[in-house]
């Protein structure tokens with residue numbers, strides 16, 4: 001409100017409009033509640049009255065099996081979390097390095113540029129599972145001295161190789177999205193290529209790509225479960241072992257739900273950050 | 288005239304088949320203000336970008352204080368430090384505060400201490416009446432305020448020559464005056480300035496020389512009264528007639 005302009009009480013007309021809007025809002029809430037309740041009841045009745053439902057419930061949703069499997073699957077999930085944190089950090093480093101290498105100018109850097117481009121093209125194209133097999137089983141098969149054999153380490157390496165290539169492309173798109181006039185302004189102040197990158201281009205690029213990076217992080221949260229194919233006893237592998245013992249599939253459901261719980265906060269964060277970025281861009285265009 | 292600060296000699300610039308500058312000569316003496324006028328697409332921006340080494344010339348030379356800066360063996364980053372450039376679209380860094388925009392070159396490029404640079408920047412901002420905006424981000428400022436900050440940013444390390452490319456063209460008419468006032472003050476203090484502009488009235492008052500660029504050729508140049516009041520070339524007269532029709536003289 002502009003200071004100095006005193007507003008009196010709202011007019012009759014405005015009071016009527018507000019009351020009407022309040023009434024309509026109350027009615028909408030009521031309708032939404034009722035229809036949701038109705039839908040839930042119908043869905044429940046349809047599912048539970050289906051002929052195979054008791055079998056489905058004991059095979060996939062047995063509360064006792066779920067409860068008993070929790071400690072082992074939880075311990076396995078801790079391994080996934082470690083891969084996620086260590087891998088996530090290394091993915092950022094590798095991605096940024098590859099993107100910056102591709103942006104280098106000058107003939108002396110040609111070999112580096114070619115290597116970085118080849119790396120990105122290669123690892124963006126290969127299915128993650130093949131990289132996992134190649135690194136996880138292939139590297140130890142070389143029998144080289146000092147080669148790590150832990151599925152945790154090798155799985156993390158494979159994941160970092162593949163996700164580093166994705167993230168390199170995200171960073172590169174971000175660097176290219178910074179308008180050339182920003183670079184011209186920096187260069188005209190006497191900043192060299194590196195200073196321009198570090199102080200002017202990268203901070204703006206990072207801001208633009210944060211939503212995309214968070215989305216890749218959500219995808220990474222699921223894919224860390226793939227280290228189980230190397231024999232690492234993570235959440236997926238623990239569930240598999242339990243299923244093999246009990247012939248009940250509930251542990252898979254438990255592991256799946258735990259991954260979902262893990263992903264929800266980052267997914268919401270990604271949404272919020274994209275929405276904020278969009279708002280800022282739109283308000284920026286107005287100026 | 289003493290030895291020119293900026294000396295453009297026979298500069299040619301092409302973009303593909305498009306010959307934008309066809310051998311332009313322009314000498315700018317110390318403390319001189321040169322107004323570069325000409326229609327849209329006549330090559331004003333290109334000439335300024337070649338002079339500030341943002342574009343490489345295809346022929347000819349640019350000399351800064353007698354040194355050939357188009358020599359490929361020269362360190363272009365070092366040369367750019369001796370020039371200030373202000374663009375039509377301000378080009379402030381949106382992720383840095385006003386103060387950080389101004390202190391960036393002094394600290395990063397010239398190795399001044401942060402405290403010194405801040406103090407000087409504050410003094411400069413105070414002179415253009417924006418001391419209270421030091422901690423704001425550029426998008427919170429009006430176009431005129433942003434452009435004044437951009438001028439101060441270019442002046443933070445006193446350059447040998449200031450290149451201004453239509454710095455009022457993106458502004459609402461009522462904001463043009465505040466930006467031109469800053470340029471007038473900078474000129475009065477003896478800065479050497481080359482400015483591409485459509486503000487003929489301002490050019491007439493402040494410029495020592497008006498140079499008319501047409502189709503990549505510098506058709507005529509001289510004192511404002513002569514070039515703007517009694518031009519020799521027919522093309523200059525046509526251009527000025529169009530400008531007068533548009534109400535800008």
Ligand SMILES: Nc1ncnc2c1ncn2[C@@H]1O[C@H](COP(=O)(O)OP(=O)(O)O)[C@@H](O)[C@H]1O
Pocket residue numbers: 302305307325326327328329330331332333334
């Ligand atoms: N980076 C570029 N690439 C291709 N053509 C360009 C580029 N910059 C300018 N031009 C062309 O050069 C000509 C002169 O442009 P410019 O110097 O911007 O003129 P002015 O500033 O006088 O309006 C125009 O025809 C424009 O299309």
Ligand SMILES: [Mg+2]
Pocket residue numbers: 331332333452453
């Ligand atoms: Mg222009």
